[in-house]
Amino acid sequence: MSISLNVYLVTDGNGREAVDFYQKAFGAEVLALQTFGDGPSDPNHPIPPEAKDRIMHASLQIGSSVLMLSDTFPGMPYTVGNHVTVTVNTDTTDEAKAIFNQLQDGGEVKMPIQETFWSPAYGSVVDKFGVQFQISATPGQA
Missing domain, CATH: 3.10.180.10 (2,3-Dihydroxybiphenyl 1,2-Dioxygenase, domain 1)
Structure with a gap:
């Protein structure tokens, strides 16, 4: 991992x-x-x-x-305070999905985790503490 x-x-x-x-x-x-x-x-x-x-x-x-x-x-709205996020890069799709699923518990999904042209699994979620995360599987780059 x-x-x-x-x-x-x-x-x-x-x-x-x-x-x-x-x-x-x-x-x-x-x-x-x-x-x-x-x-x-x-x-x-x-x-x-x-x-x-x-x-x-x-x-x-x-x-x-x-x-x-x-x-x-x-x-799109630009709000100071919401303009800093944390990216989480994993080397497998399964890890990205597992982390995303944990962070969405009690939080708000901004973009469901899905395949994009830059990642086999990418999603955005605000956790229950108000922290925005971008989760991305980047095989070989985490």
Whole structure:
């Protein structure tokens, strides 16, 4: 069993500026940077022009830790206090589902755990203490 935890920040359209800022402040290495426009297209859910350059996901290596962040999607609420989440990365789908199921007990599921184009098992849940977690199976990367 391999599990890692990371801090995940949500920015309100200024994600690229935040990546540059944290890269400089911490001497970080940008491991990944993907905009909503870079993601796979879906004719049933087209990406609006104002979302194409917003950050869908970025990862920065800071020492032995990884800081992750994304922008809100245009029109989604941005609330200071809810803009920091904890990501839980496991190396198997079964581990991700088991952790998700435990965290949802008494909490609120924001996105059911499911297969996505970036993970065989990803979900988002706010636990009974009000902490938001993003659970993701990333085989070989936890």
